[in-house]
Amino acid sequence: QKEVEQDPGPLSVPEGAIVSLNCTYSNSAFQYFMWYRQYSRKGPELLMYTYSSGNKEDGRFTAQVDKSSKYISLFIRDSQPSDSATYLCAMSGRAGGTSYGKLTFGQGTILTVHP
Amino acid sequence: KAGVTQTPRYLIKTRGQQVTLSCSPISGHRSVSWYQQTPGQGLQFLFEYFSETQRNKGNFPGRFSGRQFSNSRSEMNVSTLELGDSALYLCASRPAPGGSYEQYFGPGTRLTVT
Numbered sequence: 001q002k003e004v005e006q007d008p009g010p011l012s013v014p015e016g017a018i019v020s021l022n023c024t025y026s027n028s029a030f031q032y033f034m035w036y037r038q039y040s041r042k043g044p045e046l047l048m049y050t051y052s053s054g055n056k057e058d059g060r061f062t063a064q065v066d067k068s069s070k071y072i073s074l075f076i077r078d079s080q081p082s083d084s085a086t087y088l089c090a091m092s093g094r095a096g097g098t099s100y101g102k103l104t105f106g107q108g109t110i111l112t113v114h115p
Numbered sequence: 116k117a118g119v120t121q122t123p124r125y126l127i128k129t130r131g132q133q134v135t136l137s138c139s140p141i142s143g144h145r146s147v148s149w150y151q152q153t154p155g156q157g158l159q160f161l162f163e164y165f166s167e168t169q170r171n172k173g174n175f176p177g178r179f180s181g182r183q184f185s186n187s188r189s190e191m192n193v194s195t196l197e198l199g200d201s202a203l204y205l206c207a208s209r210p211a212p213g214g215s216y217e218q219y220f221g222p223g224t225r226l227t228v229t
Binding site (some may be wrong): 032042046088101102103 | 146
């Protein structure tokens, strides 16, 4: 079983929809959680990052972490065709731990937002 | 501030050859990590360097190696290339261990082994 599980999709939604992307993880040492967006043939772009359980909002994006359930989510409101990309969740352990600095990624979810 | 830069962007090599990829981190960032991305395995961690020392290593064979220079620039080397080494190789930087934990990626080097 992989340490981080992410539904690869693909996910297709109409413009303006609310998108929900999710990851589950098994390693309780993970303390830091990130979401990256990757366009075709480009490097991953950091969207959101968080340390603690709870919500973090940035514009149309909201990241949610539930450490007790080992479950993280990314919500995209008012989705746009330009949001069409692969979304990757990533996690790392606490400072001083063996997994600090090493990001463990989900498989990525392919999202298409159609006009 | 300029982002992470990687050279070359594309590379075609033959089985058995070796290759060296280069990465320049964001100015002020002192930690550099390398990742391999393939359709089958996704993004996998190769190693991380800070202060010219390897701090962490993923589960890759010894054919994969790296180094970091005093100006924080990093190189990774793959010797005796195999077909399965064809991938997008990504470099990421962050300020320093113990500080900010989020990593910023470069555009990658796409390696094709024939």
